Amino acid sequence: MAERKTIVGGNWKMNTNRAEASDLAGAVSEGFTNGDQADVFVCPPFPYLIPVAERLSANNGNLVQLGAQNFYHEPNGAFTGEVSLAMLQDLGVSTVLTGHSERRHVIGETDVLINEKTLAALEAGLQVVLCIGETLEQREAGKTNFVNAAQLSYGLAGVTAEQMADVVIAYEPVWAIGTGKTATPEDAQKAHQFIREVLTHGMFNETVGQSVRIQYGGSMKPANAKELLSQPDIDGGLIGGAALKADDFLAIVNAG
Numbered sequence: 121m122a123e124r125k126t127i128v129g130g131n132w133k134m135n136t137n138r139a140e141a142s143d144l145a146g147a148v149s150e151g152f153t154n155g156d157q158a159d160v161f162v163c164p165p166f167p168y169l170i171p172v173a174e175r176l177s178a179n180n181g182n183l184v185q186l187g188a189q190n191f192y193h194e195p196n197g198a199f200t201g202e203v204s205l206a207m208l209q210d211l212g213v214s215t216v217l218t219g220h221s222e223r224r225h226v227i228g229e230t231d232v233l234i235n236e237k238t239l240a241a242l243e244a245g246l247q248v249v250l251c252i253g254e255t256l257e258q259r260e261a262g263k264t265n266f267v268n269a270a271q272l273s274y275g276l277a278g279v280t281a282e283q284m285a286d287v288v289i290a291y292e293p294v295w296a297i298g299t300g301k302t303a304t305p306e307d308a309q310k311a312h313q314f315i316r317e318v319l320t321h322g323m324f325n326e327t328v329g330q331s332v333r334i335q336y337g338g339s340m341k342p343a344n345a346k347e348l349l350s351q352p353d354i355d356g357g358l359i360g361g362a363a364l365k366a367d368d369f370l371a372i373v374n375a376g
């Protein structure tokens with residue numbers, strides 16, 4: 121079985137202010153010193169990308185990579201309020217999120233837009249974390265696998281097997297995000313195994329299926345990280361609330 125390097129991301133969402141973002145970036149990058157152990161990235165709010173980038177580059181040679189929570193897929197033009205991939209790359213961003221459940225369900229992003237964004241980011245040479253996951257209603261209706269397979273196949277339509285080297289999947293059951301309810305390690309493992317199956321037999325091939333990294337997201341914290349991360353198909357975490365405290369985030373990284 122392929123060795124997959126653990127990958128842990130901090131998604132700060134719409135939290136922190138300038139000083140807090142800078143301090144958090146400083147503490148995370150000072151505390152993460154072993155790049156062989158895991159790939160680590162943080163996604164601050166847009167206005168704080170520059171101060172965060174400065175703090176990350178001051179410590180341990182940018183071991184903690186800079187990520188962006190959002191972007192628009194067009195290169196430039198009349199798109200009021202939007203930020204392009206080139207602008208983000210200018211600031212040192214190397215990873216972007218697509219399909220996060222808050223963008224799907226709160227902001228209203230469609231599968232078509234998520235796919236356009238995923239393709240554009242891969243084309244630009246960025247690492248893409250495609251987030252997928254079912255709502256509670258969908259889970260209770262027995263549609264968990266159906267929803268995850270559909271979000272995978274819409275989100276990755278047109279992506280080549282070669283490009284999959286730059287794709288990470290984040291499985292985030294919507295009912296577990298920010299709620300304190302975590303999927304049990306067994307439930308999470310089942311979903312991750314299914315996702316790997318779809319990538320292997322439904323969409324790509326064995327190489328892609330075995331090498332793609334699948335993060336779990338949804339109330340992951342130091343107390344449950346080890347058990348989740350020890351499941352065979354869970355390769356890391358996409359962390360929201362617990363990423364806002366450097367000690368908690370680093371404890372999750374160290375649990376991997």
Ligand SMILES: O=C[C@H](O)COP(=O)(O)O
Pocket residue numbers: 131292296297298299300337338339340358359360361362
């Ligand atoms: O992007 C992160 C996920 O939405 C998880 O958020 P959470 O750890 O606050 O549940």
